[in-house]
Amino acid sequence: MTTQELIAQIKKKNSFLCIGLDVDLNKIPSHLLKEEDPIFAFNKAIIDATHHLCVAYKPNTAFYEAYGIKGWQSLEKTIQYLNSNYPEIYTIADAKRGDIGNTSTMYAKAFFEDLAFDSVTVAPYMGKDSVEPFLAFKNKHTIMLALTSNEGAFDFQTKEVNGRELYKEVLETSKGWKNSENLMYVVGATKAEYFKEIRKIVPNSFLLVPGVGAQGGNLQDVCKYGLSENIGLLINSSRGIIYASKNEDFASKAATKAAELQQEMTAILNQ
């Protein structure tokens, strides 16, 4: 999906919500465990109940890799289901990859060609030649970690390098990479006070913002400085939506939670 198509979907749905599909078999309703593929059954129900309220889904691959080959098959079925039934939905593989160039190309092929995700998250630590192989894929986005939502973000990301904080160095330097128009960045909702500075460096880039809901981040605080001319935000909530109930009504309860965020977004966009 192109950036323009994503923006059009956001405007059509009045929503920049991304729902995280982080499926933990210990947290899903017990009746689903009798299904042949409980992870896919859970995802399908959540997607069918919420697709009209969000523009994106973000499975974190850790939650699938943890279940071995079966988990990977559930991930494959989930992305195929989304691409076949809801082609207007933007998809993010939260895999946080990145390696020497030829290995990065293989990661990119896995997520962009084999699984057909629209985007994948990558870590910037190995630098330009580890990220550019992802950027070479047309109409695909590479979402690079800039300032993450966890406490450990302060261990390195806010430390000074070349006279400025490392996350700023990552943002500024990556703007000069080949095909950098295919870059988006991860910025945690728990770091709302940093958005003003971030927007000075990347005024129009899309930012994937995890940390609303279970991690305590606040939508209004992020939007104050995070919104760009073309909206430029994808706000993710995973546990806060998908685990709203452990009973048979789990999908409709998830939809209620998603609708609360979507309505807040509608109000912000119409201000």
Ligand SMILES: O=c1ccn([C@@H]2O[C@H](COP(=O)(O)O)[C@@H](O)[C@H]2O)c(=O)[nH]1
């Ligand atoms: O800085 C980051 C980068 C990625 N994540 C991921 O986003 C979701 C958040 O889940 P919640 O349940 O809404 O807290 C999860 O997959 C993380 O691994 C992040 O939280 N922060």
